[in-house]
Amino acid sequence: MNTYDFVVVGGGSAGSVVASRLSENPDANVLLIEAGPARGATETTVPAAWRGLVGTEADWRHSTVAQPGLDGQSVPYPHGRLLGGSSGINAMMHLRGHRAAIDLWEKLGAPGWGFDDLLPYYRRTERAEGRDSVFRGVDGPLRVAPARSPHPAALAALGAFRERGFAVQDDLNAPEAVGAGLLDLTIMDGARQSAADAYLRPVWDRPNLTVLTDAQVGGLVFSGARCTGVRYLREGSARTASATREVVLAAGAVGTPHLLMLSGVGPAGHLREYGIDVVADLPGVGAGLTDHPLALLFHTAGRDMPPAANNHIEVVGAARTDPSLAFPDVQVFFMDVALALPGRPGYAFGFSAVAPHSRGSVSLLSADPAVAPAIDPGLLSDERDLETMVAAARIARGVAAAAALDDWRGQEVLPGPAVAGHDQLRAWLRQKTSTYFHPVGTCRMGDSPESVTDTSLRVHGVRGLRVVDASVMPSIPAANPNPTVLAVAERASELIGAEHA
Ligand SMILES: Cc1cc2nc3c(=O)[nH]c(=O)nc-3n(C[C@H](O)[C@H](O)[C@H](O)COP(=O)(O)OP(=O)(O)OC[C@H]3O[C@@H](n4cnc5c(N)ncnc54)[C@H](O)[C@@H]3O)c2cc1C
Missing domain, CATH: 3.30.410.40 (Cholesterol Oxidase; domain 2)
Structure with missing residues (x-):
């Protein structure tokens, strides 16, 4: 079968949450497609080994373009390429955004996304035993x-x-x-607990959840302005998977804008430079990359x-x-x-x-999905x-x-x-100076001309397509972003579920 209700692209922090939550509904058939393998090398589970994972096959091994702010140097720009995504190689620090930093999202054009709106979803992600249960989750999937x-x-x-x-x-x-x-x-019994460990592995046997690893999505399929599926490469052959309800892009702050642009959703002039037919002219795709x-x-x-x-x-x-x-x-x-x-x-x-005040971008270098995009965090x-x-x-x-x-x-x-x-x-x-590995904001939600999704995370100008990952954040939380990515994904799962109930 290659037709599903939902196709989720990217099994990282956000994708693991979305695929797990959507498949709680036994009537929803969910496909999760991840470019990397189901499990990384043993070192990915050893907390003290995390820094050594940068530059290995668990990492996309991207680099930035020359950074004028760093005397013209190009620096490695790691992000995870395995089930669990960047939560499979990250430093396991679990810090929520400060209330005032998240409240800023409303001021930046995303009403309904202030700290108090996000708090129930932060709580839903975590099991923080012994903490104050008014603010902390005590029975969620991720033990912290x-x-x-x-x-x-x-x-x-x-x-x-x-x-x-x-x-x-x-x-x-x-x-x-x-x-x-x-x-x-995010360490449990001495081992790393990635989002895949917390959200996917416990529900691996659900008959309505298919997890396809080692499968790299190269583009979205559109019928007019409706996204109907994805094209991907697996074991050297080109395949497609169809979504009758939605495609959810969760390929991360680099992968998601890259896939949108390859598929004709992005700044029209830039897409035409690479001979890509424009499905929706959205100047904000890839703009506004923010990092620590x-x-x-x-x-x-x-x-x-x-x-x-x-x-x-x-x-x-x-x-x-x-x-x-x-x-x-x-x-x-x-x-x-x-x-x-x-x-x-x-x-x-x-x-x-x-x-930070610095902003950068993700842009195309080629229409070939195998060619990495230009990553400019503007450090x-x-x-x-x-x-x-x-x-x-x-x-x-x-x-x-x-x-x-x-x-x-x-x-x-x-x-x-x-x-x-x-x-x-x-x-x-x-x-x-280098990156703290926290790219966000390349497909911001909201109502500004630069926004890419609405506040339900539906991509403007098309149907059947949502973005759910670090890309949608209107600004960077003044903390390590993973808990906020998970909370956004929890909320998105609820929004998607309610819309298709
Ligand atoms: C080295 C490092 C250390 C970090 N340390 C911390 C920390 O201690 N605390 C913290 O809060 N945050 C940390 N972060 C950041 C945090 O992990 C990320 O913000 C978060 O994981 C991002 O989640 P995401 O779902 O947006 O993207 P990701 O988790 O990166 O997931 C994207 C997924 O999509 C897949 N993908 C991409 N393109 C395609 C494609 N074309 N086809 C199929 N699949 C695709 C990727 O392989 C990946 O699995 C760190 C990040 C790194 C890299």
């Missing part, structure tokens, strides 16, 4: 909890945050919690570092560079390994401008982000210098104390 036995150096780092005036929070996912703490991790910039300070440790039991990042802090800001614009985290100092005991402080292209990163570096250094870390202290080796002046820090940041 802080590190059971945190690294002793991470606990010292938490003391350092406290010493520098960060309010230590029990639950960083409480709606307005600002400060530092042990963050929730990341840089790290690497320290040697003054003593041996015990091996990590978790994901290396158990403690984070959030800060405002300006007290008048509605939500923190800086995140600092402690990492119990110094990857840039191989063979030496060490640790690192990472920091990010989590409310540090807005001067304000560079200044925030300078301030963040100083905040991170302040924490690193606190007495609570004296027992662990060696010295900051990269960039080292000689890089301290404003201009030196700017120059160093232009060289060493």
Whole structure:
């Protein structure tokens, strides 16, 4: 059979949720198509191994175009290519968006998508045992909890945050919690829990759910303005699958705009450049790519570092560079390994401008689906982000210098104390900043001329097609985005189910 009620493209964070929730209705036949394999290498399950997955076959192995904000460098741009998608290679940090950062979505033209609207869906995703059930989910599919036995150096780092005036929070996912703490991790019984582990594997045997892996979608099929299915390649042969109700695109903030453009949905002039017939002229497809910039300070440790039991990042802090800001614009985290100092005991402080002003794009380089798109996250292209990163570096250094870390202290080796002046820090940041792996916003929902979907996530100008993934976010949550992707997907599943009831 190649006809289904729903065809979901991409089995990543959002696609796993949507396929699982839609197939709860036994009358709905659901096909989920994923380009990558059903399972990754063993390392994908080992929390401490996550950083080593970048550049492996579990990653699409894309790179950015030259980034003027990074002195013209092109940087690796990882995202997951396996069932579970980026949640199958990510750092397992589970942090919701700050209330005010999500409320911004309404102001950006997405009424009904404020924090309070999203809260029930954040709750629906998670099983956060022992937490306040008013704000936290206690019986959802994804088990989240802080590190059971945190690294002793991470606990010292938490003391350092406290010493520098960060309010230590029990639950960083409480709606307005600002400060530092042990963050929730998507680790269960010592292993990574991807969205596929939480949402798909428990329902694998449903007769109305088909999961096709190693199948790369190359384009959408339209009958007039109605999307009726997808074309995909599997085992070297071209095939199609039809959807009688809807195709749901969940190929991620890079894959989704790429597939839309390949299929004639996007900026008309750009599509015609590549000889693609225009189905709907939507200038916002691929525009507005937003990401978090990341840089790290690497320290040697003054003593041996015990091996990590978790994901290396158990403690984070959030800060405002300006007290008048509605939500923190800086995140600092402690990492119990110094990857840039191989063979030496060490640790690192990472920091990010989590409310960036820089914007970029995803655009075509070819009409051939096998050719990756041009990815331009525009990292540090807005001067304000560079200044925030300078301030963040100083905040991170302040924490690193606190007495609570004296027992662990060696010295900051990269960039080292000689890089301290404003201009030196700017120059160093232009060289060493990269992505925090959080692309969003390439098919924004809303009512602005640049929006791609309406607030029910239906693509403008066509029928039978929705986008449900990180692409639809009107702005980036000032936190790691995975929990927000899952919440958006929970809500979308409910909207789709209700429309087809
Ligand atoms: C290295 C790394 C570390 C990260 N760390 C964290 C973290 O600690 N915490 C956090 O909150 N966030 C983190 N993130 C980000 C987070 O994982 C993503 O925001 C989230 O997973 C995005 O979900 P998505 O559903 O939009 O896309 P994805 O999860 O990327 O899913 C897209 C899926 O679509 C598939 N696909 C794409 N194109 C096609 C096609 N043509 N045909 C078929 N299938 C296709 C892909 O293979 C993939 O499985 C990290 C990301 C990375 C890469």
